[in-house]
Amino acid sequence: MDLNGATWRKSTRSGSSGGDCVEVADNLSGVVLVRDTKDRDGGTLAFTPVSWASFVGLAKMLDRHA
Numbered sequence: 001m002d003l004n005g006a007t008w009r010k011s012t013r014s015g016s017s018g019g020d021c022v023e024v025a026d027n028l029s030g031v032v033l034v035r036d037t038k039d040r041d042g043g044t045l046a047f048t049p050v051s052w053a054s055f056v057g058l059a060k061m062l063d064r065h066a
Contacts, residue, residue, distance in 0.1 A: 006033055
């Protein structure tokens with residue numbers, strides 16, 4: 001998979017201390033990429049946009065009920 005066109009942004013839910021940071025690239029067609037900010041070369045997870053939206057929606061719901 002060619003990641004050269006990925007535009008990475010730090011998740012708004014990442015920790016402010018810099019230790020728990022996740023980056024997301026959702027600008028590529030048909031895929032959402034996720035990686036660890038501290039280890040950018042350590043691997044990238046790929047999700048379909050529908051799967052990613054489901055995950056984010058569930059995470060938000062669980063956060064509201066925590």
